[in-house]
Amino acid sequence: MGLSNDRIRFNVGGRIFETTATTLANAGRGSFFGALFDENWNLSQPEDLFIDRNPDCFAVLLDLLRTGDLNIPPNIPERLLHKEAMFYGLIDHLRTAKWGPFDGNRLHLSRSVTGIAPGDGTAIRAGPDGGCCVAHGSVVHVFDWMLEEHPTINLDYQRVNDVGWIDSGNIVLSACERLGRGDGGMGLFSSSSGELRYKFQVSHDNQIKSYSAGALSFSPDSKIFTSCKGRSNEYGIGVWDQITGKQLDFFYESPGWSLGDADKLQWLSGKNCLLVATLFPRKDNCYISLLDFRDKNMVWSWSDIGFLATAEEKRVRDAIAMEESNSICVVNEFEDLGFIDMRMDGGGSSVRWSSRSRLMKSKMPDEPCYPKLALHEGQLFSSMNDSISVFCGSDWVLTSRLKRSYGGSICDFSIGGDRLFALHSEENVFDVWETLPPPII
Numbered sequence: 001m002g003l004s005n006d007r008i009r010f011n012v013g014g015r016i017f018e019t020t021a022t023t024l025a026n027a028g029r030g031s032f033f034g035a036l037f038d039e040n041w042n043l044s045q046p047e048d049l050f051i052d053r054n055p056d057c058f059a060v061l062l063d064l065l066r067t068g069d070l071n072i073p074p075n076i077p078e079r080l081l082h083k084e085a086m087f088y089g090l091i092d093h094l095r096t097a098k099w100g101p102f103d104g105n106r107l108h109l110s111r112s113v114t115g116i117a118p119g120d121g122t123a124i125r126a127g128p129d130g131g132c133c134v135a136h137g138s139v140v141h142v143f144d145w146m147l148e149e150h151p152t153i154n155l156d157y158q159r160v161n162d163v164g165w166i167d168s169g170n171i172v173l174s175a176c177e178r179l180g181r182g183d184g185g186m187g188l189f190s191s192s193s194g195e196l197r198y199k200f201q202v203s204h205d206n207q208i209k210s211y212s213a214g215a216l217s218f219s220p221d222s223k224i225f226t227s228c229k230g231r232s233n234e235y236g237i238g239v240w241d242q243i244t245g246k247q248l249d250f251f252y253e254s255p256g257w258s259l260g261d262a263d264k265l266q267w268l269s270g271k272n273c274l275l276v277a278t279l280f281p282r283k284d285n286c287y288i289s290l291l292d293f294r295d296k297n298m299v300w301s302w303s304d305i306g307f308l309a310t311a312e313e314k315r316v317r318d319a320i321a322m323e324e325s326n327s328i329c330v331v332n333e334f335e336d337l338g339f340i341d342m343r344m345d346g347g348g349s350s351v352r353w354s355s356r357s358r359l360m361k362s363k364m365p366d367e368p369c370y371p372k373l374a375l376h377e378g379q380l381f382s383s384m385n386d387s388i389s390v391f392c393g394s395d396w397v398l399t400s401r402l403k404r405s406y407g408g409s410i411c412d413f414s415i416g417g418d419r420l421f422a423l424h425s426e427e428n429v430f431d432v433w434e435t436l437p438p439p440i441i
Contacts, residue, residue, distance in 0.1 A: 006020045006021050007020055008020060008021055008024065009048075010050075010051060010058075011049070012050075012053055012054075012055045012058040013051070013052060013053060013055040014055065015058075017055075017058065017062060019062060019066070023062070023066050024065065026065045026066075027065055027088070027089065027090060027093070028089070028093075030089055031088060031089035031090060032087065032089050033065075033088070033089075034089070036049075053087065054084055056073070056075070056076055057076060057080060057081050057084035057085075058084070060073070060076065061081075061084065061085060061088060061090055061093075061094075064090070064093055064094065064097055065093070070094065079146060079148075082094065083146075091145075095130070095418065097437070098437070099418050099434040099436065099437060100435045100437040101418070101435060102417070102418045102419075102420075102435050103379075104376070104381060104390035104392075104399075104400065104402075104420075105379075105390055105399050105400045106436055107402055107420060107433040107435055108434060108435070108436045109431055109432070109433055110432050110433065111431070111432045112406060112407070112429055112430070112431050112432070113143070113430055113432065114428060115149070115428050121412065121423045121424065121425055121428070121430075122136060122137065122159075122160055122161070122411075123135045123160075123163055123412050123414075123423070124414050124421050124422070124423035125421075126165075126415055126416025126417065126419060126420075127143075127144075127145075127416060128165055128167060128416065129145050129417075130144075130145030130418070130419060131144040131146075131147070131168075131191075132414065132416070132430070133163055133165070133171055133191070134423060135160040135162075135173075136428065138154065138156065138159055138160060138175075139152055139153065139154050139160075140153040140154075140160060140173060142191050142192075142194070150191060150192055150194065151192075151193055151194040153173065155173070155175055158175050158176060158178055158184070159175060159176045160173055160174070160175050161174045161175060161212070161213060161214045161215070162174045162215050162226075164218060166218070166242050168191065169190065170188055170189070170190065170191060170197070171188070171190075171191045172186060172187070172216060173187055173189060174186045174214060174216055174226050175187075175212070175213060176212045177210050177211055177212040177229075177230075177231075184210050184212050185199060185200060185201070185202065185212070185213050185228075186213040186216075186224075187199045187200065188200070188245065198245045199245075200213075200224070200226075200238075200247070201247060202228055202234050202238055202247065202250070204232065204233060209230050209231075209232070209234050210230065211228045211230040211231075211234055212228070212230075213226045213227070214226060214227035214228075214261065214263070215227050215262045215263055215264055215265045216265060217265035217266055217267050217274065218242070218267065219267040220269060222242040222243055223239055223240070223242065223248065224239070224240045224241075224242055225237055225238070225265050225267065227259060227265065227276070228260055229260040229261060233252070235252065235253040235259065235260035236250055236252040236253045236259045236260055237250070237251040237259050237262070237265070237276060238250050239293065249293055251293060257289070257298075258283050259287075259289075261282050261283060262276045263278060264276075264277040264279070264318060264320075265277075266321055268323055271290065271323065272292065273291060273299060273300075274291045274293070275288070275290055275319070275320075275321045275328070276288070276290075276291060277316075277318075277319040279317060279318065280316060281315075285303055285305045286303060286304045287302075287303050288301065288302045288316075288319055288328060288330075288340070289302070300342055300345075302328075304316065315333060316330045316338070317331055317370040317371045317372075318330065318331050318371055318372050318373045319331075319373070320373040320375055322380075326341065326343050327339045328340045328342060329373060329380065329396075330351060330373075331371045332371075333370065333371065335382055335384040336354060337353070337354045337382065337391070338351035338352060338353045338354070340352075354396070369383070369385070369411040369425050371383055371384050372410075374413065374414070374415050376415045378392070379391070379392055380396055381415065383410045383412075383422070385410070386403060386404065386408060386410060386424075387402060387403035387404075388403075388420070388422060389401050390402070402420070402422070402433060404422070406424070407424025407426060407427045407430075407431075408424050408426025408427060409424065409425045410423065410425070411423055411424065411425040418435060419432055419433065420432075420434075
């Protein structure tokens with residue numbers, strides 16, 4: 001690297017590039033170029049530097065550092081540019097230039113990914129690095145942020161109930177117990193190789209038990225929660241340490257309540273509690289509760305048992321807690337949103353339903369998928385048939401709809417980082433939605 005009046009010269013694959021230290025500093029401390037500077041941002045490597053990489057991609061990335069704009073010539077494959085950006089530590093710069101900050105009202109369908117899988121789609125989960133994983137029956141497909149597929153995870157005809165990311169390198173799967181085989185429960189797998197790293201055991205009366213694991217949730221202090229259903233007394237919510245895999249706790253199911261069959265778990269950091277929702281049609285009635293594991297107490301609960309409500313309103317399909325407003329949002333099969341006040345005793349709380357979505361009069365498919373809810377950066381998302389609705393504001397007004405006809409109804413969706421992934425039910429396809437950058441004025 002030659003240095004003269006802040007000008008720097010590189011030889012990349014035989015081509016000479018000249019730039020400035022100021023431009024390279026835009027790459028950030030954690031980048032390839034940041035390593036060329038000392039802690040005071042003075043160049044610490046004044047020698048000539050040859051980089052044996054693609055010069056065409058280097059030119060694009062250098063221009064990105066200079067101007068903040070991304071211009072990709074047609075002769076450069078986008079996948080190659082992504083790999084080069086990974087090498088230089090500029091992938092965040094690249095993605096920021098291509099896609100703006102996540103905004104449900106400005107999402108654009110960037111890609112649909114198809115594949116082959118046994119069974120219907122079960123779940124899709126956004127990964128921490130922009131990738132995702134998709135569960136189909138007993139198989140889980142794992143994709144990195146470039147949507148390149150890693151080796152599949154195959155549980156050999158053992159149905160997967162839920163899946164979640166510990167970090168970019170580790171995935172947790174919950175699965176049904178296979179009678180007579182002792183298989184089931186929950187396992188930690190490598191996202192890159194699909195290798196099983198260890199199983200999470202349930203111990204009852206100092207004996208290891210076989211069980212079916214259901215909905216998953218994770219807390220910031222490295223705990224894993226899952227609903228557990230065994231053959232004797234091990235019904236409830238189990239807790240494990242993410243790092244060691246050791247069982248830490250178990251919240252046993254109360255008589256007349258339902259925890260082991262839970263469809264939805266959500267850790268609430270502000271309340272230091274776990275939301276547990278068991279919903280129709282898994283059970284004829286719906287049960288929603290907040291569990292405090294510190295003193296083994298159900299601090300709040302709600303059920304539709306005994307409520308004089310219409311059939312449509314009592315059939316809660318999904319639930320999500322919104323801590324800022326101290327409420328729980330629920331949805332029925334017509335995508336009507338309902339709200340339950342967590343500040344009131346759950347046994348006496350009714351659902352305040354909003355029927356705005358019924359005005360759309362959308363035709364129900366022959367085999368509709370149950371609506372799913374997600375809350376992300378102050379926006380509420382609800383899937384319905386082949387589209388996803390976005391609600392905003394304190395009154396949760398419908399502001400936009402994401403619709404893609406290919407693949408049929410949406411059976412699940414997930415939001416992570418700057419992407420929304422939507423899994424369809426009729427064909428093995430999932431859509432990737434990203435936010436377009438704001439227009440240049």
